[in-house]
Amino acid sequence: MKRVVSLSVLAIVAPLLVTIPGANAAQPTRAPKLPSIQTADLPASPPVKAKAATLAAKSGKTTAPGVREVAPDGGFSMVGLKWSGAAPEVMEVRWRTDGTWSDWQENEPAEGGRDGKPVVTTEPIWTGRADRVQVRATRAGADATDALTVVAVDPGESPNDSLIASVNAVPDRPTLVTRAQWGADESIMNWTPEYVDDIKGVTIHHTAQTNNYTCADSAAMVRSVYQFHTVAQGYGDIGYNVLVDKCGIFFEGRSGGQRYPVVAGHAYGFNRHTFGISIIGDHTTTPPTDVTLESVATMAAWKMGNGYIDPAGTITLTSGAGTDKAKYPIGKQATLPKIFGHRDVVFTECPGTTAYNKLDTIRARVTALMGDWQASPIHQKWQALGTTSIGPVYGVEQSEAGGGRSTEFKQGVSTIAYRSDVGAHLVSGAINAKFRELGGFAKLGYPTNDESGTTDGQGRFNHFTGNASIYYTPTTGAHAVLGPIRDTWNSLGAEKSFLGYPTTDEETIDGGRRANFQGGTVLISNSTGKITIYRKYTGTTAVRR
Incomplete structure (x- = not known):
């Protein structure tokens, strides 16, 4: 049997908050302006297939000794070559x-690539x-043209192509065109995003x-690279995390989120x-445009500044794959x-001599754009709590609903969130x-304390600005207590009361809301605001209030 206790919602006292020493220590009072990016103000494009x-080159007609010509149905805008056996030493193409x-034009074997995938294309x-x-190739001085296969890509058209060309890149906030906006055909993407601990x-x-392209061509070029990388080269997705055209506009590359350390x-x-x-372009002899260099620096500053990576100095990485x-x-x-060129790890011209010679300029600009990144309240909190115990940055710092910011750590296990009125606090596990x-922030608000232990030693909790708390114990799991039900529970003594810890999140029922606890249930009426408490029968006299 259950005993019933009824309370008027107006009679509930202020919430009982448990004070944890040090949980709300002095907070930084100033948040620096960190680099940001903006998403293009464009609708999603229909997927462009x-x-x-x-x-096969040998299926084409011979137009000269060692030269084959093929005519792909419907035309094309990008071409590459595949081969059987060893790669020819020289492969050349031209088009009409x-x-x-x-x-x-010489067409060289691919020099990037997904680890573990053999190089079988240019x-x-x-x-x-x-x-x-038309194609021609030689291997050991002999004609090898018939070993080639021509891959010709028609990128199709998106209604966004011409609109993207008019997107204006803001100098300190580059514009990112998302996969949906440039028309990625996600049905061909078969490389499930995988992540490392950090960048x-x-x-x-x-x-x-x-x-020699216009910025109206950029999205089609990205779709072509996506098709070629994903299918012809067998990567399963586009190989770059992000691409930037000569107008300074960014295109989202590899699936999995720019914020996270996706491989x-x-x-x-x-x-x-x-x-x-x-x-996007060839920068062997032609330097990148100034707007492109500025956007590259800003994107690097966004990723590094919000990920708390000092752009100075060096890093040590271990090679995960090897080719000739x-x-x-x-x-x-x-x-x-920490900012390096592709040629630093592979025998290649990439990113082209003129772009490589600009790396010091890019590094200096990244440092300037990052400004006083170490003054970020979230960065300071991370340092204060111990970077080893909290773990490496997983999701870089970003703005959140309600006027604050957050950073994810340790494969997303922990979050440090900051808002100027409450400071920076840790939520974990x-x-x-x-x-x-x-x-998250849109529903519960911002944490007002670091995750803390309850006074009975049984559980852990965080309070949030949206009149919400989440409590956890190993036996009950983690559950939220919200609004008037939370106020009632706190007025009775929270987890120290006869109700104990929550065992469910707040639920919708006919005419109201309900939350279950170890020692009973609390309900609130939508129409009257009346609170009703059902106490589990324990064989002793029920307490009435």
Whole structure:
């Protein structure tokens, strides 16, 4: 049997808050302005299914000794080569546009790539709209053209293509075009995002394609690279974390979130713990535009500043894979600048000599853009609590609903959140997971204390600004207590009362809301605000209030 206790909601006393020594120690009073990025103000594009024609060179007509010509149905805008057996030493292509043939262009084997995937293709070349392609190749001085397969990509069109060209990049806040906005066909993406503990450095690349494009072409170029990397090269997704065009506009690359340390396929053997930024174009002899350099620096500053990575000095990374072009065999450690070029780890021209020569300029600009990043209240809290115990940065610092900021640590196990009126506080483990499950900052507000132990030694808790608390014990799990039900529970003595710890989150019932506790249930009426407490029968006299 249950005893019933009824209370008027107006009679409830102020919430009982348990004070934990040191939990609300002096907080930093100033938050520095850290670099930010903005998402393009564009609708999502319908997925664009790029078409890839795969044609054996030997199926084409011979136009000269050692030269084959193929004509992919419907035309193409990007071309690359695959081969059987050993890679030919020399592979060249040219293409026809409006009846005119381009010059012959050497097409070299891919130098980036997903760790563990063999190199079986060249890098793709942006041709612009073309209808025919000719190829020639030699191996050990002999004709090897018939060992080639031509992969010609038609990127299709998105209604956003022309709109993207008019997106203005803000100097200190570059514009990111999302995968949905540039029209990624997610049905071909089959590399499930995988993550490491943190990002330690930034790798700079170029796509080694033409600089003769308009910014209305950029999204189509990204779709073509995505198709080629994902299918022809077998990566399962685009290899770069992010790409930037000559107008300074960014395109979201590898799936899995720019905020997190997702493993990409941009620097064979060094894809883990690095963030790959690729400049769309060929910067062997032509320098990147000033707006591109500024955007590259700003993106690197965003990733490093909000991830608390000092851009000065070096990092030590261990090669995770090896090819004949790798400078470091598998298992070999490399000491590198924290912002380094692809050529620092692979025998390649990438990111092109003119872009590589700008790396010191980029590093200096990143340092300037990051400003006083160490003054971030979240960074200071992390340092004060102990970086080893809290773990490495997993999700870089970002703005949240309600005017605050947060950073995720240790594979998302912990969060430190900051708002100027309450300071910076830690939420961790099961309580953090429950906080995220229930809607996080938008629903519960900001933590007002670090995760703390209860006075009875049985549980742990966090309080939040949205009149909410989450309590955890090993036997009950983590559950939230909210609003008037929380006020009532606190007025009775919270976990020290006969109700004990919550055993469920607040639930919707007919006409009201309910929360269950170890020692009973608390209900609130939607229409009257009346609180009713059902105490579990214990064989003793029920207490009435």
